[in-house]
Amino acid sequence: MNIIYTDVLIIGGGLAGLRVATGVKERGHDAIVLTLVPPKRSHSAAAQGGMQASLANSKMGEGDNEDVHFSDTIKGSDWGADQVVARMFTHCAPKAIRELAYWGVPWTRVKKGDRTAIINAKKVTITEKEEAHGLITARDFGGTKKWRTCYTSDGTGHSMLYAMDNKAQEDKVEIHERLEAIALIHDNGHCYGAIARNLMTGELVAYVAKATTIATGGYGRIYSVSTNAIICQGIGQAIALETGVATLGNMEAIQFHPTAIVPVGILTTEGCRGDGGVLRDVDGYRFMPDYEPEKKELASRDVVSRRMTEHMRKGKGVKSRYGDHLWLDITILGREHIEKNLREVKEICENFLGIDPAEEWIPVRPTQHYSMGGIRTKYTGESQTLKGLYSCGEAACWDLHGFNRLGGNSVSETVVSGMLVAEYISDFIESDASDIAIHSTKIEYFLDREQKKIDELLARENGEDAYELRRAMEQIMMDKVGIFRNGKDLHVAVEELEKLYKRSKNIEVFRSKSRAANPALENAYRTQKMIKIALCVAYGALLRTESRGAHSREDYPERDDEKWLKRTITSWPNENQTLPTVTYEHIDISAMEMPPGFRGYGKDLTKHNPITPVRVEQVEKIKAKLEKEGKDRFAIQEALMPFKEKLPKKYQGRNERLGENV
Numbered sequence: 001m002n003i004i005y006t007d008v009l010i011i012g013g014g015l016a017g018l019r020v021a022t023g024v025k026e027r028g029h030d031a032i033v034l035t036l037v038p039p040k041r042s043h044s045a046a047a048q049g050g051m052q053a054s055l056a057n058s059k060m061g062e063g064d065n066e067d068v069h070f071s072d073t074i075k076g077s078d079w080g081a082d083q084v085v086a087r088m089f090t091h092c093a094p095k096a097i098r099e100l101a102y103w104g105v106p107w108t109r110v111k112k113g114d115r116t117a118i119i120n121a122k123k124v125t126i127t128e129k130e131e132a133h134g135l136i137t138a139r140d141f142g143g144t145k146k147w148r149t150c151y152t153s154d155g156t157g158h159s160m161l162y163a164m165d166n167k168a169q170e171d172k173v174e175i176h177e178r179l180e181a182i183a184l185i186h187d188n189g190h191c192y193g194a195i196a197r198n199l200m201t202g203e204l205v206a207y208v209a210k211a212t213t214i215a216t217g218g219y220g221r222i223y224s225v226s227t228n229a230i231i232c233q234g235i236g237q238a239i240a241l242e243t244g245v246a247t248l249g250n251m252e253a254i255q256f257h258p259t260a261i262v263p264v265g266i267l268t269t270e271g272c273r274g275d276g277g278v279l280r281d282v283d284g285y286r287f288m289p290d291y292e293p294e295k296k297e298l299a300s301r302d303v304v305s306r307r308m309t310e311h312m313r314k315g316k317g318v319k320s321r322y323g324d325h326l327w328l329d330i331t332i333l334g335r336e337h338i339e340k341n342l343r344e345v346k347e348i349c350e351n352f353l354g355i356d357p358a359e360e361w362i363p364v365r366p367t368q369h370y371s372m373g374g375i376r377t378k379y380t381g382e383s384q385t386l387k388g389l390y391s392c393g394e395a396a397c398w399d400l401h402g403f404n405r406l407g408g409n410s411v412s413e414t415v416v417s418g419m420l421v422a423e424y425i426s427d428f429i430e431s432d433a434s435d436i437a438i439h440s441t442k443i444e445y446f447l448d449r450e451q452k453k454i455d456e457l458l459a460r461e462n463g464e465d466a467y468e469l470r471r472a473m474e475q476i477m478m479d480k481v482g483i484f485r486n487g488k489d490l491h492v493a494v495e496e497l498e499k500l501y502k503r504s505k506n507i508e509v510f511r512s513k514s515r516a517a518n519p520a521l522e523n524a525y526r527t528q529k530m531i532k533i534a535l536c537v538a539y540g541a542l543l544r545t546e547s548r549g550a551h552s553r554e555d556y557p558e559r560d561d562e563k564w565l566k567r568t569i570t571s572w573p574n575e576n577q578t579l580p581t582v583t584y585e586h587i588d589i590s591a592m593e594m595p596p597g598f599r600g601y602g603k604d605l606t607k608h609n610p611i612t613p614v615r616v617e618q619v620e621k622i623k624a625k626l627e628k629e630g631k632d633r634f635a636i637q638e639a640l641m642p643f644k645e646k647l648p649k650k651y652q653g654r655n656e657r658l659g660e661n662v
Helices: 015-026 066-076 083-103 156-170 235-241 301-316 335-341 343-353 409-429 440-459 466-480 487-504 519-543 611-628 633-640
Strands: 003-011 031-035 113-119 122-128 174-177 179-187 190-198 204-214 254-261 278-280 326-329 362-371 374-376 389-391 566-571 581-586
Touching: 003 015, 003 190, 003 409, 015 031, 015 156, 015 409, 031 179, 031 204, 066 083, 083 156, 083 409, 156 409, 179 204, 179 235, 179 440, 190 440, 204 235, 204 409, 204 440, 235 374, 235 389, 235 519, 254 301, 254 343, 301 326, 301 362, 335 343, 343 362, 374 389, 389 409, 440 519, 466 487, 466 519, 487 519, 519 566, 519 581, 611 633
Parallel strands: 003 031, 003 204, 031 174, 204 389
Antiparallel strands: 113 122, 179 190, 190 204, 254 362, 278 326, 326 362, 566 581
8 A cells, every 4th residue: 555645735836736735835835746747737828818917016016905806706606706815815916926926926127218019999198107117917808897817928827837846846736747636535524635546557555645636627527618728628527526425616617718719729829919919700890889888898707708609690790611600800019919919819820720820811710718617615715514625726616706706806816815725724734633644454445445446447348438428418508508508408418418427337348458657447427517517507408597707698688696695515415416406505694894786897787785885885984984084995804795804814915006105
């Protein structure tokens, strides 16, 4: 029995996982990172456009602060986010980005004087202040009042990941590559690590830890077309679900990015539109101002994706053998700008489409992109139901994003949640609560159980083909649980996925029976887990009879704050059940700093909760009273919804900006 002990086990080697690892190492604790691929090949590298942080250095960011960022985030979430978590995040984002700069991220900087930009398809001159020269700049992104998205051309995730990995190497973080966590070790409501499989040798290893963190990213590959890397299969969420104790939150909240290239689904960053690019239809007509006159192409992602789909349904899409699409026009930005600030987009277009985006329009359509749902956690990142299990980044439902994420808030969340969770984990493992109270026979039980599952897979004959089941699942999700949803399709999706899940219990490993370096074996045991995740998404979407953020029901177009202002909580307590167990977590309006309101897109179809006007009146009275007393925005915010005491002391200090000294 191969057992490896450590203080903290981190499953996932992307930005969130590495940031947790460096954080606990700096507190003096051992950490091991398990990763499918070398960290520099993690999906975090695919983030192009930027990281949101309210620095307010650039001319177009003047007046930005934590309050504005918070407001944008809550509106973007369609009031589904945890407002305390959102406050913690917006407060710490400026600290995280400056820390990354110190570690070597070459953020694009403000250059004093005049510069030309494209705003609303027109050239404008922006004059940057002399005192801002050399500070981190920002670009425009969807759903924001200010230019807040800090960037390094359009390779932001790449730059951040390389700097983060270098920091992990400097801190001597132990990284175990080509290992996959296939089950969590747990006993009496406490997680003690994971069983991992060496993808090269096939050997199973037990990692025993005081605290375990899942930072494996999203589950986009349950769809047939996704901007996600092929390793984003939801296995981290699945192994938490399979404990029967840990819960998942808001799994039906799936974001579709407006501008993935056709047909392969590779992302072209929101920075294309943030920098001034526009969307055009089959006639070359710029249609978004007709739908969203104020924000146009820079409405929230869920809104733009729906408007594009509506426009194609009207017959305004461009016909192709891969289905209808629309055009993304960045030619108006000019070659110099594209080759400097959108060079990854240019390379993608050249390599996958054979076009020059400085001369030709890019064929795009909305494609699955991000998972707002994940392992449900407290604000500390710890599972609400399984002690010692933590999660952060896209793998988690920390609930920063609610039912729709703003562009640039995801890579920002990875490092902000990572640095905070590292502190909470360190506090936990320095307490008696983290003592490892598990017998070696229990560890052996989990090892033997997982080995038996693999043995049975390899020995089975005349069974199901995992590749066929997986393709069927992907198509069901794409066709019936997509941008627009309805009860009829969702009923069918759940029924068909349940049948696939039952069939998946009889999977046979075809093509190769090798225990080592065998993709067929890996696909076999992953497929059943992926179908479970797909069922959580589809079943949650079926039961939620409203439209909120990225969850859009054609048969229930209203956002129903009276019945549905709550999080979907999914669990799988009995391994013999064929559907997840769904319960709900109430979101308390009376504790909100920012009560529910109108997002500002299209018609207001909100069915308001009767508590909302009461809380609105309370908030306005508190604000008026404190403003009359001459209190500043910090005192007003603290009176409305305290949050700073929840932060580690080292991160409680105020952020300094030009014109706002601390």
